Amino acid sequence: MRFNPLQLGVVAAVVALAMWLTDLLWQPIFRVQVTDSFALPIWMLLAIYAALQLWFWSATRERMDLSDDEVARWGPKLEEATPEIVQQWQAKIPVKDIAASIQAAHGIPVDVTLRYIIALGKHVSTQH
Structure with a gap:
């Protein structure tokens, strides 16, 4: 089953939001410890991925019409x-x-x- 960039972007954004809310309201479990003092939130990477997918979808749609x-x-x-x-x-x-x-x-x-x-x-x- 193939997904288009719009579907990937929306799903990634929803999952990133759920991860962020979990980190914010419960406990910060969606993090990768990079150094002793810095933990990278995974939801942030997923949100960036979602934004890139949505941007790609938008740019592709704009180029589909004849000028x-x-x-x-x-x-x-x-x-x-x-x-x-x-x-x-x-x-x-x-x-x-x-x-x-x-x-x-x-x-x-x-x-x-x-x-x-x-x-x-x-x-x-x-x-x-």
């Missing part, structure tokens, strides 16, 4: 290629193969085609 410049540059070619994309998508061809065939036929970069397919999928899911 205005890409739409202006590739829009007409994407419109021309849309019937082929939909036909291949309905034939259950893997999206990376669809993007490669569209690049070969129309010269549209693979990453632009992949983000366009994501946008098409979002559009179709909101229509049903």
Whole structure:
């Protein structure tokens, strides 16, 4: 079972919060003694991990949409290629193969085609 960064970040944040509350309200058991005078709270490391996962998820989501410049540059070619994309998508061809065939036929970069397919999928899911 695979987890995406959002799921990992939320679970890690909840566990870090539970560990912090346990340390705060009961006794400090979630600590690693680094030196004689310093104990590193494990919940702090887990909270940092959660923040990094959530940041990664957010950054990835922002890059999934086509930019205005890409739409202006590739829009007409994407419109021309849309019937082929939909036909291949309905034939259950893997999206990376669809993007490669569209690049070969129309010269549209693979990453632009992949983000366009994501946008098409979002559009179709909101229509049903």
